[in-house]
Amino acid sequence: MSSAQSLVDNRPVSVAHLFLSRVEATPDREAYRYPVPAGDGAADAEQWHSLTWAQTAERVRAIAAGLLALGVRPEERVAISSSTRVEWILADLGAMCAGAATTAVYPSTHADETVYILADSGSRAIFVENAVQLDKFASDIERLPGLGHAILFDPGADLPRVEGLEVLSLAELEKRGTAYLDQHPDAVEETVRAIEREQLATLIYTSGTTGRPKGVRLVHDCWSYQGVAQEASGLLRSDDVQFLWLPLSHVFGKALISGQVRTGHVMAVDGRIDRIITNLPAVRPTLMASAPRIFEKVYNGIAGKARAEGGAKYKIFLWAAKVARAYARTEQESRAATGRRRVPLSLAVQHAVADRLVYGKIRAAFGGNLRGSVSGSAALAPDIGYFFAGAGVHILEGYGLTETSAACTVNPVDDYRVGTVGRPLPGTEVRIAEDGEVLLRGPGVMRGYHNLPEKTAEVLESDGWFRTGDIGEVDKDGYVRITDRKKDVFKTSGGKYVAPTEIEGRFKAICPFVSNILVIGDGRNFCSALIALDESAIMSWAASQGHGDRSYAETVSSPQIRELIDGFVQRVNGDLQRWQTIKKFAVLPRDLDIEHGELTPSLKVKRPVVEREYARVIDEMYEGAREA
Structure with a gap:
């Protein structure tokens, strides 16, 4: 048995267990960074603040105890409707350490669908970013008889009043939690010890391109597996600095938290998309996850700027782009065929010149320290992948679905292949059906759709194989290639x-x-x-x-x-x-x-x-x- 497989097979029960172990192992190490505006509110004067693991634990324990004080019990749902920010992570960890199950709600979800998700999930409490998110369901509170509490990250000067709903600030919840711990000092640890692998941890609703969204039931073991498998695959290291801007209501962003808790690396958190370009040089990440659209926009921006400058600069860019693609393609084909990266001397010389003229500036725009950027949620055009690979920005395509708690396959940092989504994570199996559909089986696969047994039976076989709806193939080296969405062909x-x-x-x-x-x-x-x-x-x-x-x-x-x-x-x-x-x-x-x-x-x-x-x-x- 490989060491990676051994790690997966001996994984902890839950991320709550992983979290308490992480805090005990490295209490004084930095855990999170987050932006705080200067007193005058100017965006360009923002400062990045930090939380150590011990400081994070203090807040998470207070939030968990606060939820216990509100009467939230194991597997009862606690929703979060907010953009990506450090409070989202604290609330999610707090809910898990209280034994509750997080219901993830996109902040962009419209009011009717927000009410549907809260009602279908049976959420007892909800964390909301501000009054705007609260307003989405406040006028329909009669349709949510089980919802008793709303906790605001940004309460404003005065807390809103909603009849039939207790509204409090995050600070007030933590204050209640601290008082609860004074009376029950071991309450959180005892609750975590009682968590079982198959206990519901999260409901994430699919985006609903047709009809109502479906709630995907992910248990604690799904997230524990994600955390350990990401480390075992070599994707994450304890010395990484990861920049997180992806929506945490999406399974991709949520899964990254599991891996970060496992390895204990630094996570810089800011979900404002318009700040990505500004944040990268400030954070200088070694790792970042993204959607292909971001890389496409960066590429278009680079090409557009070169075109606007015109003349020799545009010709140099076009030449450098051609060299980058040729270099990356040749290098990867050589590695696949011989196990060694070899390129002709003439191409290597051209690449070295292009690196001094063009590629170095591209890497600097990403902060200068990026060892890998994971791309998921959609396919990346191969020519764009080869361009960035040749420029030294390593885009590691991966593959997964909400129903598989995100990643099932990912490209290795030291041997990634453009146009593929990499190899299966340790513990995950991939099979191609007779009609070309990709089938998956492993600990990360959902336990079903919430309250929808018929829909569950359509995609989940009795032997654990999940029908993805995607068409693909597996090459001789185990790399998976997704060729299309079955329903889109x-x-x-x-x-x-x-x-x-x-x-x-x-x-x-x-x-x-x-x-x-x-x-x-x-x-x-x-x-x-x-x-x-x-x-x-x-x-x-x-x-x-x-x-x-x-x-x-x-x-x-x-x-x-x-x-x-x-x-x-x-x-x-x-x-x-x-x-x-x-x-x-x-x-x-x-x-x-x-x-x-x-x-x-x-x-x-x-x-x-x-x-x-x-x-x-x-x-x-x-x-x-x-x-x-």
Whole structure:
């Protein structure tokens, strides 16, 4: 038995157990960093404060005891509706140490769905970021008879009053918890000792692209497994500094906390997406997790800036990008074939020159210390992956679902392969069904959908295998490749199957102006596409062409933009089979976003929503059309 497998097999009962062990082992080490604004509130004057593990434990024990004082009992649900911040983590750890189960609610969730989640989960208490989150359900409190308490992270000058609901600040909850511990000093430790592996730990609701969201039941053993498996895989180290901005209501962000508690490394926490670029040089992380969209935006930004500078600088960037991709591809192919990284001398010399001119600046923008950045929730275009790999920014694609408590596979830091999602974590099995569907089995797999036994039976086999709904393959070295979403693969009226995400990924790799693209064609006689452009990139290009006086809507509807994007469409079509080619496309008047319900909080495109929103645009592309 390998040491990694031994670690997994002998994992603790829960993250609550992991947490108490971590505090005992390294009480004085730094645990968390978080930004605190200066007195004048200026964002650029923010300071990063720290909590040691001992200080974290003091607050977590007070929160846990406060929940016990409110009458919360094992497996009863405690919801959290907040952006990513250190208080989210403290509340989650406090709920787990009280034996309760966390119900994760995205702060972007609209009021009706928030009430549905709170009611379906049977939540007894809820942590909310501020009055805005409280207002989402306060007027419907009669639909939530089991909800008795709301705890505000940012209470404001005066606590809101809601009839039938006790509203208190986080500070007040901790104060009550401290008083409770004065009377019951061992209450938290006794509660943690009583936790069992199969006890419910979390309900995370799927984003609900069709119908109501489903509550995924994840037990304490799921999270303990995640923590230990991430360490055993070599993904996390005790000396890491991780920058966390992902939504903690998403399973990806939540799983990272399990790994961090296990290894005890430093976590810098700030969920403000508009501060990512500013925070990276300040935090100087060794590790960061992200969604592919962030890397696509960074790449587009770099390319756009080089284009705006024009002349020799733009030519140098294009040359350096080509060298980066060639170097990374050659190096990885050599490693896969021979076990050693080898590149021709001429390519190595070009790479060294490009590193001095271009790549060093890219690494500096990420803080200069990044040894790996985990990418998940959607596929990363291979050409973008090779670009960053060649520039020394190592993007480690992984794969997982809400139903598997996040990561099932991940690329190793020292042998990652662009275009794959890596190898299974220790303790997780991967099998490919006859129709190509990826099946998973392991400790991280959910125990079912909350109150939905029929839906559970559709995806969870009696022998533990979970049907992911994704199409994929496993190579001879055990690396998994996800080729498409089973439900997204469509068949044209001519009987040809098309995997849209493959085409979309190719387009994103060559078009620096694209933000989102959806390839359409199910039951149609040819493929078309809806294309949304990145505002900053396309407006910069328009200004360089003397059209800086136009609005975004005017710009994207102009003939010049149509011609520009058509050039990229034709380039993609040149590498596709005839039935895969994009015959027609429409540039959308705005980008897709969460507010219009077109993206999930983890930035995945909700295809059915977008297709309904732009049904008329799609129909117009097919009116009177015949296959070319």
